[in-house]
Amino acid sequence: MSEEKEITIYDIARHLNISPTTVSRGLKDHPTINIKTRKKIAEAAKQLGYRSNTFASSLRSKRTQTLGVIVPRLNSSFMSSVLAGMENAASREGYNLIIAQSLEQADKEMENVMTMFNKRVDGLLVSLAHSSDVRHFDVFFSKKIPVIFFDRVAPHPDSTSIIIDNFTAAYQVTRHLIMQGHKRIMHLGGNMLLNVYSERLRGYKQALQDHKLHFDEKLVITGNLTEECGTDVAKQLLKLKPKDRPEAVCCANDTSAVYCMIALKNAGVNIPEDIAFAGFNNDPISRVIEPNLTTVNYPGYNMGQAAVTSLANHLNGDTNITDTNTIVLRSELIIRASSGKRK
Amino acid sequence: MSEEKEITIYDIARHLNISPTTVSRGLKDHPTINIKTRKKIAEAAKQLGYRSNTFASSLRSKRTQTLGVIVPRLNSSFMSSVLAGMENAASREGYNLIIAQSLEQADKEMENVMTMFNKRVDGLLVSLAHSSDVRHFDVFFSKKIPVIFFDRVAPHPDSTSIIIDNFTAAYQVTRHLIMQGHKRIMHLGGNMLLNVYSERLRGYKQALQDHKLHFDEKLVITGNLTEECGTDVAKQLLKLKPKDRPEAVCCANDTSAVYCMIALKNAGVNIPEDIAFAGFNNDPISRVIEPNLTTVNYPGYNMGQAAVTSLANHLNGDTNITDTNTIVLRSELIIRASSGKRK
CATH class of the missing domain: 3.40.50.2300 (Response regulator)
Structure with a gap:
């Protein structure tokens, strides 16, 4: 197998001597393809090192299945619990997390926001460097890409905040x-x-x-x-x-x-x-x-889970975060x- | 501005009444476009909410500028320091980090590996769930996508390990x-x-x-x-x-x-x-x-920085991680x- 060449459905089709359409349908578990063939296609895909074309399907669906996380600092006991909870929920919901830290600096946070925007994350989870000004999130709000603030939050009509009281x-x-x-x-x-x-x-x-x-x-x-x-x-x-x-x-x-x-x-x-x-x-x-x-x-772990779950529910169309102002978790x-x- | 429609270079061109080619070159800071025009283009891009087309440019360059990180658990004091060091180096080198945790389970780690593979990360940074078997990383090795193991490592001819003694x-x-x-x-x-x-x-x-x-x-x-x-x-x-x-x-x-x-x-x-x-x-x-x-x-923070820097140097072609067996950091x-x- 060549290391450089990307394996396509055409390679799988040639390998199995079936049509590319059958391969494409088989990889999507299409019911018109019989189970035995689907299994054969899946095995060949794995063997040849086929990667589903995430870019192309992202271009079609406009979704990247990726959520951006921006926090003041990654190395705190609280934030590491939040992140563990987020990863757990994201993995369950089929999302990947991209992380960035603002180091408590507003200008670094602005950079992070633009990076996430250009990375086309499906949504953003943010604990703020400063609560006073959140205008640098307008690129997200104006495109209706959902933003959830957690722990360190600022009120915004298009966002939900997740906090303790x-x-x-x-x-x-x-x-x-x-x-x-x-x-x-x-x-x-x-x-x-x-x-x-x-x-x-x-x-x-x-x-x-x-x-x-x-x-x-x-x-x-x-x-x-x-x-x-x-x-x-x-x-x-x-x-x-x-x-x-x-x-x-x-x-x-x-x-x-x-x-x-x-x-x-x-x-x-x-x-x-x-x-x-x-x-x-x-x-x-x-x-x-x-x-x-x-x-x-x-409850850092719960806060991380709640933030991702809310965002995923919004993206799935099950709920709308602009209807919810604040989610308050129980502290003790x-x-x-x-x-x-x-x- | 429509919330649904994606802004393209054609919209910027129309807005400024210049050619799309000029806009495209201007956004890339091409020297044939004069500075004043480049500035005007950058401002219009920001105002209209233009996102650089990461997918399309990824398809061309075969790079996503994304690194995958797989760790046993995110919520430990050591791992949160590692992650902070990784984010710091990644941000400096122009990479984003996608994170996943294996929860110390080999099968979850295999899933994580396939997710990262399909996500087309440019490289992988892994602290292993178990050191005994790393065959599930072969999808990466066979495509020459670099893998670096840190802390919990396994010997592999195509990988560098970063450890303390x-x-x-x-x-x-x-x-x-x-x-x-x-x-x-x-x-x-x-x-x-x-x-x-x-x-x-x-x-x-x-x-x-x-x-x-x-x-x-x-x-x-x-x-x-x-x-x-x-x-x-x-x-x-x-x-x-x-x-x-x-x-x-x-x-x-x-x-x-x-x-x-x-x-x-x-x-x-x-x-x-x-x-x-x-x-x-x-x-x-x-x-x-x-x-x-x-x-x-x-030295968790240093280990995270060293892992990302090694991977970035390899991806830039400055060094080759297959030449390096092990990097040993100083402990005390x-x-x-x-x-x-x-x-």
Whole structure:
């Protein structure tokens, strides 16, 4: 067999001494071709190394059976669960996934969008670098190519957003800390241009208000929620006299919470007796830190599955994503030892 | 603008009142078209929503600028780093990545291979479900479509493997434990059909032999290296009298090491004084467990970058992967408190 020449249905036809039309029909499991012949054709196709002509059939159907995925970063525990869920659903629905990361940069995200557009994906699944401006998706919207935002979303009349209820989740965490007897509660939040972080701040504030606790702006710190960010916040807390420190810290992710706890523990602070902690995401580290971290279980795998399934249903014509505004997945407060009562 | 109709160079030509040939050349930045006209064409193309005809140009060039990635599981800390490195290199080299997971199943991997083949990827990057049989990649090899194996690899004359030196890494871990004064060292390993685990076992054995320590088969346990596996091994160790327990456990990943440590600690065993521990991978949990886990830094991000760069160089004709047998990346023993001296 030549390595260069592409095998066509004509080669299969010649090989089996039957007509190309029969081969073409046989490969599509056409009922007019008898089963024995269909099997013979399939075997010859495999043996000769025939590839179905995806390009040509894409040109006819205008479908590539490919979905584009654009995320801020691929290497996070949450995003790897999302991707695993997406791949599972895509494989079941007969789609392939093309992936790209924006590295949290708007201009890289614009490039990704144009690449996916030129690649003619059938639909797009996006977790945004920034929520403030989504005009660079207009090339998709104007062609009615469906776009689904997940986790980091922006409202758009032609798109569905798949999220958890960040407001309620943060409200529940804060209320839990209040119920444990903590009054001066700090919130360590992320980039407030992103819905996920602004909603968590809003939930925190509302819980304070509903429990008649004073909202103190000085108790809200924002940062990039990395290990370094958590360690830096610990340094700031250690500069304060113990009596001036907050009684609890409610963090918008687990990484910053865990590294803040580690730095405080190294300085002799007891958790939760001196300062209680809560995180967000239920990352693997939250079950390894001592004491184990109270957190919110964020269903990344389910979110990935739901996003692909919604997109596939829309493409199949079963549903229309422009009719659906938002799909809210269930999240869950997981209470562990880090948020224990005051001594 | 119609949402259904595809914009062609003829529409751009009509819009600008110039010839289709000029538009076609302008879009390709042909030097015979003056810069001002090229700019005008690019702007009109963007405004009208023109998509370069990837299918047609793929049919001409026989290239899709797409690479296929098949991995056992997407949701692991190591694999998410690999993927981030791959995306970074692919984006730089002008390739898109299509991803699929085999879920560690040979038959799912075969399906993935055929999907990628029919999708006409320019090359394949694979971490194997099982190393024993790679005949299902013959459709690629016989067409000289390049395949690169990474991490979980199998020898093949037409392919390059990208790995770390698992033998030496495990040898160094074991030697370090011996130097700390540990003599009865257990090895908790993975599926020995996979090169990564069989090589680590070999390194462990060689280190014992070189230091005149007796190899005891009963001190080698294999499992799936999950959290449950680590916890189960701890239960087995706790059934033994303290004096019959190994002095150190050398685990083939961090997850099993960490969960074995947690269960032992909960039962009052002191680490490293009663039993020392070492893991493999340098996952985030290894720096959160107390005491911090001695481990091997596994350069996932670099491995992903190296795999895509090798494939791109081969496709560009700069190098030939069939000339290269193996690329070995540097790994590193990271010594932390879990492997401390005997009391």
